[in-house]
Amino acid sequence: MNDPSPTTHPDPLAGDTGDRFVRRVQRASRRVLGGSEAGREITELCRAHEDAAAAVLADRADNATVIAIVGATGQGKSWITRQLVHEPSIAAAIRSGNQLDDATEKLTWIGPRPPSDLDSRHERFLACEAAKMQSIGTPYLIVDAPGATDDRRAIAGVAERALSLASVLLLVVRRDQLRSQRVTGLASASEGTIVIPVVNMVGQDEPAPVQNKVGGLASHDDLSADVETLVSRLRSIAPQSHIAPAVRVPDFEIDPRGEMEIGGEAAERIAAAVKAALLESGSGDHRRHTRLAALDARFTAAVASVLTTELPELTAAVDRLDAEARKLPTQIAGTLLGGDTPLRAAIRSRLRLTLLADTAAIWFPYRTVLSVLNLTHGAWDRVLLTFSGSIPSLVGAVYTSVQNVRGGQETAHDLRNGLRQRAAAAVTDRLGPMADRFRHQLRGLDVTPESIADPTSPDDQPLAMLAGIDALQEGSQTAFDDSIDRGSVSSGFALLGGLVGTLIFWALMAGPLVALYRGYLDASYLAIGTPGEPAHVHHWLDQFPHPSAAMLLTSLFLSLLPMAIFSMIILSVCQSRRRVDRIAKSLRDQHDTMIEKLQREGVLRLRWSDPVLADAEFLLSIGRSVKPSRTSQASTSGEAEETL
Structure with a gap:
């Protein structure tokens, strides 16, 4: 038996969306083909299709x-x-x-x-x-x-x-x-x-x-x-x-x-x-x-046959325009991730932030050093020299930090607005010449003036717009977050790093601190527990430790330096080349899958701004690659502007 799988259709009692699709075809035919021979044939096909569908629906x-x-x-x-x-x-x-x-x-x-x-x-x-x-x-x-x-x-x-x-x-x-x-x-x-x-x-x-x-x-x-x-x-x-x-x-x-x-x-x-x-x-x-599905398939195939037979040059022109327009959203969306170098830099930055977020504030001052190293990435050598008192190194580290912050802001702005600007430029450069040739083919038909686009329309009006940019950016951000979460170091690694880094600092800093506190406690015991004359007060005060600033700074530097080196090692492991490459590959794979899904669902598409061009593309594209159902075709036909 040849039992086809059921096709989803609207309830005829709820509104005949098939008639709406046929009316869309008729309207596009009048606007694009007018009174030409092909236009009259399509009008007759629409009438016959409506009669056949009515006969099927009528009980x-x-x-x-x-x-x-x-x-x-x-x-x-x-x-x-x-x-x-x-x-x-x-x-x-x-x-x-x-x-x-x-x-x-x-x-x-x-x-x-x-x-x-x-x-x-x-x-x-x-x-x-x-x-x-x-x-x-x-x-x-x-x-x-x-x-x-x-x-x-x-x-x-x-x-x-x-x-x-x-x-x-x-x-x-x-x-x-x-x-x-x-x-x-x-x-x-x-x-x-x-x-x-x-x-x-x-x-x-x-x-x-x-x-x-x-x-x-x-x-x-x-x-x-x-x-x-x-x-x-x-x-x-x-x-x-x-x-x-x-x-x-x-x-x-x-x-x-x-x-x-x-x-x-x-x-x-x-x-x-x-x-x-x-x-x-x-x-x-x-x-x-x-x-009903079979009727729709025969109708769209008949329309395509008429246009291919009667208007081969116009059909070839829209084929080229359609093929380029279908590739363009994918190519534009692919620029969202940028080249390998910017993408790898963004991944490394996000890995550092993830490590910093997973490190608890209790690990002081290890977490503080991680924050400074994250802010001054690209200038860690100057950070180490700053510990030795180098003023030029300090200035260079501060300058690099400011540049990193500014670069992050510019990247975020480019993600929000740069894609729209690149999409508009790509549409004008890639589709503009093809659209001009397409309009030239339309003017060569024996049609009514309604079918010819208004030549006085402003030149700055975009030919088409890329719909679904917000969904693309949201999906891209989700894919980026998922890739980072799967590829970053574990929270256990961050905990171990915080514990070891904190122990390194306090183990080295413990000697001076213990000596200072021992002298302080001994002097306090002498002042509190030993009775004496008021004349002995000055003597007791002299017993309290008076450390010099140089000693304290030297102790702090000697304790921070090993911990900073250890922190750099942790950050290097966190953003290793192998890890970054693995995340970049996973991210691009997810990104390509997401773009394909958005295009398949009709979210990411080119939306024609010229209504005549939209009608022409719709009319010459139906029925040539797939057999659409009444539901999907009617949904498409209800839009004011035909989309790819």
Whole structure:
């Protein structure tokens, strides 16, 4: 079976978005093509598509299944129809399609109740009780169509209407016509429905397999091969249709059982095939949605065929413009990360900040030294010389810190506004010349003045704008944060570094501090615990330590220097080359995936500012690469400006 997956469609009762899409096509055709030959053909396609969609949506049979019997002229459609009706008077009223009278040019409805809105010009109704029709387990109406390949245009047109009215098609084909291309032509027009091939007039020696004189394959194998080939062709041409196994009907003129017995067996087999196909294909809404999707696919393909055939130069121009416009958002978005050098610098800066954030404030003064080294990155040699009292080194370190802060602010501003400026420049440089050639092609058509863009429009108006920049920047920032979180050192490493760095400082600084506190405590004990004359007060004060500033600074420098060197080692490990390269690769991969997703979802796209150019691109782009659903196309058609 060829059971396509369901396609999402809007509820017809909630508003026909398909009509809105067709109106979008009509409006674009009038503006771009005007009264040209291609414009008139597209207008006719829109009208035919609206009629076909209305026929699918209209429930003329009051929830009953509609079974249309179609096929080329002279295949035995009317005979098959008569076998499904057990009322002789009704069966006699079913005329053969090759009889040249008015009845053969009409659709013949057969059932217990007539369909709604019966058009007496093209349709007639034969009332038949449900009990006198072959049972399929559910109420149904039969539509007997004239030959779809009849040479008379009126008859062929009426037959084609049956394709959009029915949910089940009995495609009748004679045994000797199995390889005819006309059969597959009918299937392509019936895509989205249930199709049951009925092979009529099968020879007497073909229903059962027999061996020939030399032990080769019998004629039944030839029939089976032809039937399988037919079913395969139908499934290939109508992939959205439900193609059921073929029903074979013997030729009663050569079969000894006679017409009545063969007709009864044929009716039972056809009814069983219809019942099984209805059960397997799902509900009526699902079948209706599938048929609507097939109609949309044929409509967009027909529009593309008209434009490609009638306007090859214009189509080629929009192809070039479309291809360049689709590549441009990706290329512009790729500049958000910049080159390797700025990206690596940003990663190193963020790794240092992450380490600093993971280091608790209790690790003093190790965390303070980390902050100074982070602020003065690129001038650590001058920071070390500053500890020795070098004034020029101090000035150089301060200058580098100011430059680092300013550079961070400029980078943030470039991330916010630079992308928009680069996008506008790229659109003007890359798409401007192509758009001019495209407008030149439009002016070469025989169209109304409405289709030509206003030449007095200001030159500074942008040709197109890149939509989705905010989403791109937000996603890029999220990807950057995720890459840093996965690639940075662990919080345990930061804890260990803080502990070791703090121990280094206080282990070296402990000697002077212990000596000072010991002298201070001894002097305090002497002053508090020893009674004496007031004249001894000055003596006691002299006992308190009086350290010199040089000694304190020397002790501080000797303690800070090893800790600063250790901090530099920690920072070097934190922003090692291997770690930065790994994060940069992960970030670019995530960035490319995010850009592809934003483009696929229609968030990151070029939005045309010129309405005529937007209509032309929309009109010439539909249906050439994918088969859009009614829902997605209608959503696109509702926008004021067509986007890529």
